[in-house]
Amino acid sequence: MSTTAPATTTPATTTPAPLPVDDTDAFGEEVLGDPGPFHAALRDAGPVVHLSRYDVYALGRYEQVHAALVDWQAFASGAGVGLSNFRREPPWRPPSLLLETDPPHHDAPRVVLEKVLSPRALRRLREQWAADARDLVDEVLREEEFDAVPAIAEAFPLRVFPDAVGIGTEGREHLLPYGDHLFNAFGPANSLVARGAPRRAEHGAWVDAQCAREALRPGGFGAAIWAAADRGDITPAQAPLVVRSLLSAGVDTTVQGLAALLHAVATHPAQWARLRAEPRLARVAFDEAVRWASPVQLFFRTATGDVRIGGAVVPDGEKIVMFLGAANRDPRRWERPDEFDLGRDPSGHVGFGMGLHQCVGQHVARLEAESVLQALLERVETVELAETPRRHLNNTMRAWASLPLRVRRR
């Protein structure tokens, strides 16, 4: 697959190139704790590498990851975007109508959600979220040292997002563990999945109950989705699953997106100073943090035929893992990729994916991050780590459990 020729399913006529093999456990604690060295090895080994431990094909370079993301014809989502292959085993929950479907089924839910979450639809939330962020930051800054994961990264999305969706206030503590398990379940059935399994049904039942029409307040994203069902744009049977996609994909992701941003600025004082001088870089800063940290590290696809990638052939029906985190640090695409740098243009990063399935909630994530960052910029002179931060391991997310910060207030 070169940069100019799209990936095709045309049968390979020439002998396929030999396929590099890597037997690292891509979901082992070592890699999850520090994926950088594994990602580098993957990129350097070739455009596509066979991960023998899971018998899947891996893409680590930006060029191939981008090409696979946009080529929905050759790289299907309908057989699951995790390791599990729905062609061979049943999904653990009813598949997402967005994430885990292909056209034509993907079309209608996507059209509806794009509209509900469009920048224009979010304009009405901008002022409220800015005020909410200021309130939260005021509360947090009563102390000069705090753990930014619970205090900001979790607190802010939990304060604004469930309200924006329109769910009730009871039981919101289910949201984070539900999402954590979901993102673990895109990986292999390892100890992380086992840890979440006992309470999976309980969290799932609560989330499902929030998706019913009666559970959703008027004026929220959820009610807007049901209104689309009333207009016939989606079916009444689809509406709750579309709401579910917000509750699944919209909480943990932004928590870790915010955590990544806070970690980035706390460890790059010069970049924080630059932001202070140019607060309008807030949007760029968040996307640069998403590129730099890739809170969502990977998604899978399934080959819809024998797919040629960089001279090698991935056989029909096989799973392909796209390491978004590796692509976002590929030196073939980015200069000094490991630096968090507000001077660069992060546009085109694949932290939100690309193509038909590109994150439909990206404008929500950006607005949340911008609100928080602006509030912090107004009140915080300097920010640094107070202690060594601690990772939270997840099969597909790059996450922080704890991020102790020390700030100097203005």
Added chain:
Amino acid sequence: MGEQRDARTRPGAGSEAGGTVLRVVARELTAGDVVVLVLADPAGDRLRDWAPGAHVDLVLPGGVVRQYSLCGDRYDPLTYRVAVRREPAGRGGSAHVHDHLAVGDLVGVGGPRNTFPLVPAQEYLFLAGGIGITPLLPMIEQAERLGADWHLAYGGRSRAAMPFLADLPGDPARVSVHARDEGRRLDVAALVAAAGPQARVYCCGPAGMVADAERAAAGRPPGSVRTERFSAAAQAAPVRSDPFEVVLARSGTSVVVDASTTVLQALEGAGARVLSSCGQGLCGTCETAVLEGVPDHRDSVLDDAERAAGDCLLVCVSRACSGRLVLDV
């Protein structure tokens, strides 16, 4: 900065009028005085994705913009197919396509955009009048793929004047042909009344036929009858091929955007930091507020009302109809 951009995120090369340009790779005259064009990217890149019901804008000489439904195969990422009927009373757009546009020529393209999307249903009734068949062709293909129950009633002056008739299944349970010269009138009201209560009706054809379908919609559930007129309202102002000025309101600077650059590139050149993502007018990341001037929307995101409001622009692909555009940058 100075990173190399992936070929597929780079906006299309410039044309006379700027923006995305495709090449005519095949051309065929078919029934009903209709020319079928197949368009492809000059560099062989993927085209922007689309779904049944979508149309593209063709930017024709003199800044004339005409909308044509995509009637090809969405599973082929490399080509678009459109069908252009010669309009005797037309304002020159279709005549240009018929008389001058040849294989190998380049043509400016905006979109695709979908104001006529196919919604999920078990049963569809498709009503086509003449060239109105074009958006329905991919819908029929999709209904078939989904295993839905569907019927097409296709009306026209005579069989010889009805494009794509030969491509449709001969099964009368699926397709009924209503050629006026055979005395078989297409009774929209009766067909809609006979459709199942859960059926979704899609109608595209001349104004009278569409009005009949809209009347027949009364009493059916909301959203169950969807129509498209192919005499789409003309664009507010013709697309300009001359360079235009973009003013960055916050810094007070201004730049000239000529056909070889995009507004996004021009803004970046002027030192502005505008975040973008897909580079194709699909994701909405680069949406920028318009303070003055008339946008020339080439994206796939904004709907008719949002376009008409004229208050925002997807700067990665969209341009200006007016000589000056003031952006909130």
